[in-house]
Amino acid sequence: MLNKKTSLAPKMGMLILMFFVAVAIFAPIISPYDPNTITSPYLKPSREHFLGTNDIGQDIFSELIYGARLSLFIGFFSAFIVTLVGSVLGIVSGYYKGIVGRIIMGVTNIALVIPSLPLTIVLAAYMQASIWNIIIAICATSWAGTARIIRSRTLQIRELPFIKIEHALGVGNLQIMFAHILPNVLEVILIKGTLAVSSAMLTEAGLSFLGLSSSTAKSWGSILHYAFFRNGVLNNYWWWYMPPIICISLCVLGFMLLGYHGKGKNKTTNKMELT
Amino acid sequence: MLAIKDLSVEFMTDHKVKAVDRVSLNIRKGTNTTIIGETGSGKSVLILSILRLLPPSAKITGKVIFENSDLFQMSKKETELIRGRKISYIPQGSGNALNPLLIIGYQVAEPMIVHKMITKKQAPQRSIDLLKRFNLGNEERRIHDYPHTLSGGMKQRVLVAMGISAGAGLILADEPTKGLDKSRVFMVVDCFQQLKSETILCVTHDLDFAQVIGDYVAVMYAAQIVEYSKKDDFFSKPLHPYSEALINSMPENGLKALKGFAPPHDTYSYSGCRFFERCSFKSDRCRSDPPLVEFGIRQVRCWKYAD
Numbered sequence: 162m163l164n165k166k167t168s169l170a171p172k173m174g175m176l177i178l179m180f181f182v183a184v185a186i187f188a189p190i191i192s193p194y195d196p197n198t199i200t201s202p203y204l205k206p207s208r209e210h211f212l213g214t215n216d217i218g219q220d221i222f223s224e225l226i227y228g229a230r231l232s233l234f235i236g237f238f239s240a241f242i243v244t245l246v247g248s249v250l251g252i253v254s255g256y257y258k259g260i261v262g263r264i265i266m267g268v269t270n271i272a273l274v275i276p277s278l279p280l281t282i283v284l285a286a287y288m289q290a291s292i293w294n295i296i297i298a299i300c301a302t303s304w305a306g307t308a309r310i311i312r313s314r315t316l317q318i319r320e321l322p323f324i325k326i327e328h329a330l331g332v333g334n335l336q337i338m339f340a341h342i343l344p345n346v347l348e349v350i351l352i353k354g355t356l357a358v359s360s361a362m363l364t365e366a367g368l369s370f371l372g373l374s375s376s377t378a379k380s381w382g383s384i385l386h387y388a389f390f391r392n393g394v395l396n397n398y399w400w401w402y403m404p405p406i407i408c409i410s411l412c413v414l415g416f417m418l419l420g421y422h423g424k425g426k427n428k429t430t431n432k433m434e435l436t
Numbered sequence: 437m438l439a440i441k442d443l444s445v446e447f448m449t450d451h452k453v454k455a456v457d458r459v460s461l462n463i464r465k466g467t468n469t470t471i472i473g474e475t476g477s478g479k480s481v482l483i484l485s486i487l488r489l490l491p492p493s494a495k496i497t498g499k500v501i502f503e504n505s506d507l508f509q510m511s512k513k514e515t516e517l518i519r520g521r522k523i524s525y526i527p528q529g530s531g532n533a534l535n536p537l538l539i540i541g542y543q544v545a546e547p548m549i550v551h552k553m554i555t556k557k558q559a560p561q562r563s564i565d566l567l568k569r570f571n572l573g574n575e576e577r578r579i580h581d582y583p584h585t586l587s588g589g590m591k592q593r594v595l596v597a598m599g600i601s602a603g604a605g606l607i608l609a610d611e612p613t614k615g616l617d618k619s620r621v622f623m624v625v626d627c628f629q630q631l632k633s634e635t636i637l638c639v640t641h642d643l644d645f646a647q648v649i650g651d652y653v654a655v656m657y658a659a660q661i662v663e664y665s666k667k668d669d670f671f672s673k674p675l676h677p678y679s680e681a682l683i684n685s686m687p688e689n690g691l692k693a694l695k696g697f698a699p700p701h702d703t704y705s706y707s708g709c710r711f712f713e714r715c716s717f718k719s720d721r722c723r724s725d726p727p728l729v730e731f732g733i734r735q736v737r738c739w740k741y742a743d
Contacts, residue, residue: 321532329487329527329608330547330598331520340546344537 174418177411185229192223196379205400212400215384216391224379225404231380232409235292236362239299243361244354247304251311252346256319256338266312269305277302281364285373295374299364307353314346352420359416366409381405437635438463438486438523438606443498445478445485455481457659458498463606468628468636470646470667472682473656479639482656483608486637487525488515502606520547524604529592530615534583540594541579547602566597570627589620596627600634607631609638613645621645643686647671655679658710665734675736677715709739 184191193211196219204214212221254265281298288294318324319342327337368374369382370389388394388402440463445456455478463469473479484490486500486507500507502523507515519525524547527533534543544566545559554562560579567575570593583591592612599607612628613621621642628636628649640646646653646667653670655663655678663676674680684692696714709715709722721739729741 322527323532323535325489326525326527326533326595326598327535327546328489329519329525330550330602331516331518332546332550333516336550341535341538345535347537 168422170418170422174415174420174422177415178419181229181233181408181412181415184226185233188226188230192220192226194220194223196220196223196227203398205398212404213398215387215401216393221384221401221404224384225381225408227379228381228384228405229408231292231378232362232365232382232412235296235299235365235380236358236412239296239303239361239365240354240357242296242300243304243357244307244350246300247307247353248311248343248346248350250304251308252315252338252342254308255312255315256334256342258316258319262312265308269308269312272302272305273309275302278364278367281368282371282373285368290373291375292378292380295365295368298368299361303357303360303364307350307357310349310353311346314349315342318342318345355416355420359413359420362409362412362416366405381409437465437503438637439499439501440482440486441499441501443482443485443496443500445481445490446495446497448493448495454659455494456485459656459659459661461654461661461664463635463637465605465635466633467651468632468638468649469652469654470650471637471639471654471656471661472641472643472646473639474641477656478659479656480610483525483610483637483639486608487519487523489525517551520602520604521551522604523606523608524599524602526596526599526607526609526612528611528614529588529595533595534591534598536583538582539580540583540586543583544579544594544598544601547598551602553602562601563597566601567594569630570597572597587620588616589623592616592620592624593627596624596631600631605635607634607636607638609636609640611640611642612638613640613642625649643682655682660710660737661735662711662737663735665736669734675734675741676711676738677717677740678711681714 198219200214200218200220202214202216202218204210204218206213210220210222212225215221215224250265250269254262254269256262280302284298284301285294288297324337324341327341332341365374365380366382366385369378369380370385372386372390374380374383376383382405384405385402388398388405393401440459440461443456443459444454447453447455457478459482461469471479471482481490481494485494485496488507490496496508502518507518510518534540541560541563544563545554548554548562549556549559563579564575567578572578572590572593583594586594596612599609609628613624616624621644625645625648628638636649638646638649650667653663653665653667654661655676657678663670663674663679665675670679671683674683681692681694683689685694694714707723707725709718709726712718712722715722717740719739726737726739727742728735728737
């Protein structure tokens with residue numbers, strides 16, 4: 162995927178993400194405490210508690226490590242659904258330009274103009290607080306952008322000569338869409354998917370910060386939530402609120418570096434645009 | 437085998453454009469017919485309309501009878517079954533005629549896979565066999581290559597293999613020599629000579645190619661067929677003034693250029709001979725529609741032979 166000529170940026174992004182994924186996978190080994198064990202509250206950083214403890218005496222460093230699991234899981238899982246739905250709708254609506262395409266695009270346009278954060282908040286507030294509902298709330302709004310981009314790419318591809326030739330040789334519509342158009346839009350899908358992970362993680366952090374996530378789930382957003390609402394910010398306990406902010410920022414940066422700079426490697430597509 | 441009767445194609449843009457005007461043509465089984473014409477004379481549209489591949493804005497009238505059934509009366513499903521398996525299509529190789537992101541081995545075998553003639557597992561072997569027929573060279577390795585690694589001539593041969601892979605009896609070819617230099621044209625000629633036993637309807641503006649390939653020649657000018665004849669008669673004694681001018685423009689006949697240009701499609705709603713402006717035999721009666729004069733199977737649309 163990465164070749165020698167590429168700049169440092171995607172490699173850095175990859176490195177950051179691999180670090181966090183490793184942390185998430187090996188959380189039980191790395192973390193010094195179970196994040197749910199309760200000791201004395203509001204401890205400052207010390208040798209025993211690297212980043213101190215929170216308002217009910219849980220070790221913040223362990224919370225942070227376990228938080229990587231949930232934050233990344235929600236990020237990847239919602240991005241997967243968003244990308245899957247967006248790609249299928251995008252390809253179908255681009256391929257069937259007629260009534261089907263127009264209906265799908267009508268719905269997509271509506272989904273695009275609805276301000277997504279308020280809708281997500283409303284959805285998350287009306288449903289019971291749980292991580293699955295957070296995922297649903299994230300997915301409900303963010304598939305539209307992907308669908309539009311994939312559609313416009315599909316509109317380009319479907320006019321290329323080889324599509325007409327496939328028709329002429331009796332290849333069916335489904336086969337054309339998913340065996341011929343899909344590989345040609347895959348690059349866009351991967352880039353959009355990478356960026357979708359970071360935006361899903363951000364939304365998750367925002368919703369958790371507002372207290373719309375499950376109260377026992379440990380994610381970076383929920384650490385921030387408690388740091389803010391249990392006077393951690395007010396008392397400037399920086400070891401409480403800064404680490405999750407740094408982790409979220411780094412992760413988003415990692416995905417951005419990978420997504421924005423990881424494109425344009427596919428020699429065959431470049432070749433295609435030249436001819 | 438294939439009978440085209442009064443086929444007209446109109447495009448409904450802001451004003452009507454008639455790209456094919458009452459074309460009738462009989463293709464006999466096992467013969468090769470080439471349609472010669474300038475760019476814009478409607479030859480490609482004719483080919484595409486037979487396979488119903490034109491956009492919905494095209495209004496098609498007339499009949500195309502293939503093996504006793506009218507292609508235009510068929511359902512979508514039936515058309516899909518005929519495409520590739522009974523009637524096939526060989527496009528021009530320039531541009532993206534092959535999917536740039538799929539290996540050629542798969543693309544060559546795909547028509548066989550979609551028509552359920554072979555399984556995916558058999559695909560590589562079948563593509564190797566097919567490509568060997570057309571001397572692609574190094575076929576075992578080539579089938580794993582992507583189209584951009586092929587030269588224009590190789591691409592065209594792959595497309596020919598792809599076109600015939602599902603065993604269609606009738607092959608429609610759309611300018612298979614376009615964009616190739618002369619030595620590569622001969623390779624394509626070899627490919628087509630391999631297919632001599634099939635029925636081929638080939639559109640081209642390469643007269644040499646038509647001379648080698650065709651048994652019959654139809655000349656298309658401004659959406660109409662102006663002459664139809666056996667190849668040898670055509671090249672030795674063309675009847676229509678346009679055909680004569682075409683033959684004279686061949687390098688071996690003195691490279692005499694035709695004056696003027698073929699009229700654009702939207703201008704010939706007028707009556708009368710469409711070649712009128714450029715014809716050196718024109719007379720007053722050419723201002724009304726010329727009749728189709730028949731000499732046996734030979735046909736010519738010109739007043740010169742009306743008497």
